[in-house]
Amino acid sequence: MKKLSLFTLVLLSVVMSAQVKDVIKGHLHGNFNIDVQQYNSDSLIGAEKPPESVLMNAYGNFTYTYGNFSGGLRYEAYLNSLKGYDKSYNGQGISYKYLSYQNKKGLGVTVGNFYEQFGNGLILRSYQERMLGYDNAFEGVRASFTGIRGVTLKGLIAKQRLFWTTGAGIVRGIDGDFSINDVFNLKGSTQIVLGGSFVSKYQADKNPILKLPENVGSGAGRISISHGGFFLSSEYAYKSQDPSADNGYIYKPGEALLINATYSQKGLGVYLSAKRVDNMSFRSDRGQAINNLNINYIPDISKIHTYTLAAMYPYATQTNGEMGARAEVMYKLKRKSFLGGKYGTELFVSYATAYDIKRTPASDTSAIGVKGYDGYKSNFFEVGDELFYSDFSTGLHKKLSKKFKIHLEYLYQEINFDKLRGELDHSGNKMVYANIAIVDFTWKIKSKRTLRFEFQGLFTKQDKQDWAMGLIEYTMAPHWFVAVYDAYNYGNKHSDLRIHYTTLSVGYMKNSTRIQLSYGKSMEGVICVGGVCRVVPATNGLSLSITSSF
Amino acid sequence: MKKIILLLSAVILFSISYAQESNLPSVEIKTLDGKVFNTSDIKNDGKPIIIDFWATWCKPCVKELEAIADVYEDWQEETGVKIYAVSIDNSRSMARVAPFTNAKGWEYVVLLDPNSKFKEAMNVVNVPHVFLLDGTGKIIHQHTAYSEGDEDDLFELIKKVAAGEEVTH
Numbered sequence: 001m002k003k004l005s006l007f008t009l010v011l012l013s014v015v016m017s018a019q020v021k022d023v024i025k026g027h028l029h030g031n032f033n034i035d036v037q038q039y040n041s042d043s044l045i046g047a048e049k050p051p052e053s054v055l056m057n058a059y060g061n062f063t064y065t066y067g068n069f070s071g072g073l074r075y076e077a078y079l080n081s082l083k084g085y086d087k088s089y090n091g092q093g094i095s096y097k098y099l100s101y102q103n104k105k106g107l108g109v110t111v112g113n114f115y116e117q118f119g120n121g122l123i124l125r126s127y128q129e130r131m132l133g134y135d136n137a138f139e140g141v142r143a144s145f146t147g148i149r150g151v152t153l154k155g156l157i158a159k160q161r162l163f164w165t166t167g168a169g170i171v172r173g174i175d176g177d178f179s180i181n182d183v184f185n186l187k188g189s190t191q192i193v194l195g196g197s198f199v200s201k202y203q204a205d206k207n208p209i210l211k212l213p214e215n216v217g218s219g220a221g222r223i224s225i226s227h228g229g230f231f232l233s234s235e236y237a238y239k240s241q242d243p244s245a246d247n248g249y250i251y252k253p254g255e256a257l258l259i260n261a262t263y264s265q266k267g268l269g270v271y272l273s274a275k276r277v278d279n280m281s282f283r284s285d286r287g288q289a290i291n292n293l294n295i296n297y298i299p300d301i302s303k304i305h306t307y308t309l310a311a312m313y314p315y316a317t318q319t320n321g322e323m324g325a326r327a328e329v330m331y332k333l334k335r336k337s338f339l340g341g342k343y344g345t346e347l348f349v350s351y352a353t354a355y356d357i358k359r360t361p362a363s364d365t366s367a368i369g370v371k372g373y374d375g376y377k378s379n380f381f382e383v384g385d386e387l388f389y390s391d392f393s394t395g396l397h398k399k400l401s402k403k404f405k406i407h408l409e410y411l412y413q414e415i416n417f418d419k420l421r422g423e424l425d426h427s428g429n430k431m432v433y434a435n436i437a438i439v440d441f442t443w444k445i446k447s448k449r450t451l452r453f454e455f456q457g458l459f460t461k462q463d464k465q466d467w468a469m470g471l472i473e474y475t476m477a478p479h480w481f482v483a484v485y486d487a488y489n490y491g492n493k494h495s496d497l498r499i500h501y502t503t504l505s506v507g508y509m510k511n512s513t514r515i516q517l518s519y520g521k522s523m524e525g526v527i528c529v530g531g532v533c534r535v536v537p538a539t540n541g542l543s544l545s546i547t548s549s550f
Numbered sequence: 551m552k553k554i555i556l557l558l559s560a561v562i563l564f565s566i567s568y569a570q571e572s573n574l575p576s577v578e579i580k581t582l583d584g585k586v587f588n589t590s591d592i593k594n595d596g597k598p599i600i601i602d603f604w605a606t607w608c609k610p611c612v613k614e615l616e617a618i619a620d621v622y623e624d625w626q627e628e629t630g631v632k633i634y635a636v637s638i639d640n641s642r643s644m645a646r647v648a649p650f651t652n653a654k655g656w657e658y659v660v661l662l663d664p665n666s667k668f669k670e671a672m673n674v675v676n677v678p679h680v681f682l683l684d685g686t687g688k689i690i691h692q693h694t695a696y697s698e699g700d701e702d703d704l705f706e707l708i709k710k711v712a713a714g715e716e717v718t719h
Contacts, residue, residue: 031673059671065575103578117665120641127640127665144578152586179585223677224584227652231648233584260609260645297640304607328646330653346654376612442698450698477697512679512692547675549692 004012026066033130037082042540045521046501055082057089059130061096073097084536085133087089087436088163095164104148113137114495116156118175118197121297122237122256123218126160131527132534134291137161139169145331150182152393157497160284160293167293169203169284201284201295210249210372216242218282218296219256234259237296239282243372246281246287248319250375252362254279254296260511269330275301278357278378280321291534297415301326302352302391305411307438309458309469310488313415314526315354315389323383343399352391356384356419357408387431390414395438407440417463419524425463427493434460448477481507487523513548555581556719574687575671579636580662582648587661596685598711600704603669603679605638605643606650611678614696618704619656625705629712632713633658637675640664680704691717 013101036056041049056079063072077092079083098112117125126134140158145151155174161165175197180186198219205212239254247254257276263270282296301324302315326450329348360373361367395409411434417423418430420539422452425432439455454471471485487501503520524538576590592599604611616636618625625631635658637647644664651660663669672681675694682691682704691707693700710717 029673032673063671063673065573071576115665115667115670117641121665125641125665143635145659146586146588177586182585183591191583191585226583227651231583231645233645258641262645262649264649264652269651269653271646271649297641299640301642303670304643306607306609328649330649332653343701361669375616444698447702448697448699475697477699478703481697507695508696509693509695512694514676514695547694549675549679549694550672 002139007136009082026064028062028064029550030060030062032058032060032547035082035537035543036545036547037543038539039083042521042538045498045501045538045540046523046524047538047540049082050080052080052139055080057082057130057133061548068102069100070102071097071099074151077419080482081133082541084534086163088234089133091164091242091487094163097137097351106145107338108146109145111140113139114142114156114158115155116154116173117143118154118173118199119195119220119222120235120299122235122257122280123197123199123220123239123296124175125297126295127297128188134534135161135347136292136294139166140171148183150179152177156211160295162285162288162293167283167285167288169201169286169293171199171201171284172293173197173199190225190227196220199295201282203284203286212243212286213241216240216282218340228422229263229265231262231264232260237280239280239406242282242286244280244281244283244286245281246283247372248369250279250369250373252375253280254278256280259297259507266466267332268333269328270330271326271330273301273326274324274428275299276323276357276380277317277319278321279375281298301354302389303350303393305393307454307456308485309456310393310409310411310436310438312458312467312525313413313434314430315415316420316526316532318354318356318388318419321357321359321378321384322351322354323357324387324388326350326352340399340524342401345517346397349397350392352389354388354390356386356388358384386416387414388416389420394423403444405442405444407438408438409438411436411438427462429462432460432462434458434462449464450475450525451478459491464489464492464497479506479508479510481509483507514546516545518543518545574683575668577668577671579668580644580664582660582662586601589671590636592683592687594630594632594685595605595642597632598685598708599683599684599687600631600683600684600708602633602635603663603672603674604635605639605677606643606646608677609640610696614678614701615656615658615699616654616678617698619654619658619703620658621701621705624677624706629708629710631712635659636661636663636668638663638669640666682707682711 006293007141024366038054039049054108058077060075070109075098081089100110102108109162115126126136126138137159142156144154153176175193177528180192189531193479200214200217205214218239220237224233235258235508241251241438243249258275261272264370277298284295285293298317298319300317308393313359330348333345357367357378359376361376366373391413393411399405413434417425417432417434437457439454442449452473467489469487473483475481483505489499494501501521501523505518507516521540525536527534527536578586581587587597622633641645644662678696679694684690690711
């Protein structure tokens with residue numbers, strides 16, 4: 001607590017010491033985000049009423065800028081934390097605070113908390129995602145320099161946030177980004193950007209049996225080339241021996257490769273992506289699990305789905321090992337053409353898949369994955385036998401007239417439930433196969449009145465069998481909307497579990513403020529944002545959400 | 551604890567009463583061809599600027615940018631407005647932004663903010679979030695969420711800003 005008071009005093013004195021007329025030139029901005037939920041117990045859907053009955057997550061951010069100086073803080077209150085969020089957040093206080101200086105010559109220094117990402121994040125990324133209760137913010141010192149044309153240099157030494165404290169390890173990292181065309185003043189239509197980073201962590205070894213490396217280093221190199229409509233980017237990362245709870249305390253080094261290639265021109269987009277990940281979990285505390293104290297971020301290769309039933313079985317990156325690929329083509333049939341109609345028609349087709357890597361014993365005398373040894377050998381180019389996930393989707397998006405728009409989509413997904421969730425599905429299967437169909441229809445009744453309908457179906461013989469979902473949303477721009485949706489598990493093989501999950505929502509929006517009130521039942525499920533997931537329990541009750549920026 | 555809150559409130563109240571104008575923070579984000587772009591370089595020769603935070607996976611965001619794309623040419627002719635569409639897609643989907651926007655034929659300046667640095671600096675909570683700036687880079691208006699027809703209200707404000715009129719809420 002003493003630290004906090006001191007920080008506030010420093011912030012205050014900086015503000016106060018500037019003369020009043022100077023302070024006028026400063027700017028204060030911020031935002032609020034408050035989520036309150038009341039819970040009813042509902043044994044049918046497995047929703048439990050917590051003893052508090054009402055729970056809240058709330059956040060307030062303040063940023064003050066004055067010339068080259070800026071400072072800010074975030075107050076968080078979990079009284080107590082909403083269901084599905086880690087209970088270790090329970091409590092309140094200033095969780096994030098910083099002072100920063102950035103001059104016109106390109107030098108920047110931040111002390112306190114900050115977020116950072118090197119390249120794609122393969123060896124370093126700190127960020128927060130409130131939807132997931134994810135926050136691995138750094139607390140320490142960062143410096144950056146952009147004074148040379150085409151060059152960006154960054155360095156940091158910090159610990160990481162773990163709920164209301166910081167983790168055991170210290171993270172040190174440097175990163176450089178070089179735009180070759182700018183550095184060498186090259187003209188021409190080909191742009192090349194190179195980058196490289198080095199990150200190491202320190203954590204004392206207190207293990208009585210194993211001799212654990214106290215310093216673990218990792219390095220990554222990246223390149224991106226663009227020429228006309230073509231773009232190619234790739235990053236390779238390597239990590240030295242890092243025995244941890246994630247990999248079962250094996251001594252094998254880790255590596256990851258990510259390749260993206262795209263081609264686009266007006267009306268056409270092609271996207272290809274491939275990756276290989278082997279033993280790349282990287283935390284500033286080797287004993288931690290779940291979403292705690294990750295230093296790096298391995299991007300997920302699956303397509304992000306937003307329709308409820310399409311997102312029912314999301315994929316999450318397997319940092320211990322996976323090989324994946326993805327391809328997508330997006331095409332727009334021209335306006336006023338025979339097939340495109342008056343407004344044109346957008347078509348898309350996408351496929352993504354991920355497998356395990358191939359593992360063989362590290363030597364003739366050892367089994368795979370034995371604690372304290374190398375663990376296994378893996379051929380870089382060989383795909384493993386176990387399918388983790390596949391996702392095929394295709395559809396069209398079309399404006400039919402001034403009043404009507406339609407979106408049609410079909411998906412087929414294969415999900416290794418056992419591997420991704422660590423358990424069998426509700427019917428005792430390891431694999432789930434699902435066909436999904438979606439119709440989204442928008443009717444603009446008049447200039448500021450819109451009705452939108454969604455019909456979704458998910459058809460599977462596994463898990464909880466078939467689902468249907470409908471949604472009606474009426475919007476009165478610019479301020480109001482009301483929506484009702486019902487997800488119905490009509491195909492459940494247990495007839496008493498053929499449940500309706502109905503929710504009614506009302507929302508009000510003005511400028512940068514949004515208020516939403518909802519009442520009803522929501523399904524248990526998994527929310528994933530960018531490859532990180534959170535299990536959401538079934539709930540029944542009233543919820544209020546307020547966000548505002550200023 | 552109480553003291554801290556009191557002190558904080560004092561700072562905040564003190565600052566709010568004086569914070570009249572806004573300028574853009576200087577944050578390093580990326581262009582579609584992978585180069586570093588400093589957000590203090592967001593400019594439009596003294597004409598209105600829109601900064602629209604969006605993501606490929608955000609349906610209302612895409613709807614809003616699609617609706618504006620239909621009338622963007624007219625908007626530009628009439629007011630000279632320039633739109634910066636800042637995608638917060640992270641490294642999972644940021645490579646998809648170029649083919650996505652080109653397939654749709656959008657004419658915006660598209661930028662990538664893969665670790666939400668600019669988004670945080672601008673205090674954006676959720677996308678879509680639109681800022682309207684005058685020619686000097688001062689924030690005149692901001693709006694979160696999208697309902698069909700919001701673009702018409704936005705255009706009315708852009709016209710006022712272009713004409714140098716006062717905008718009241």
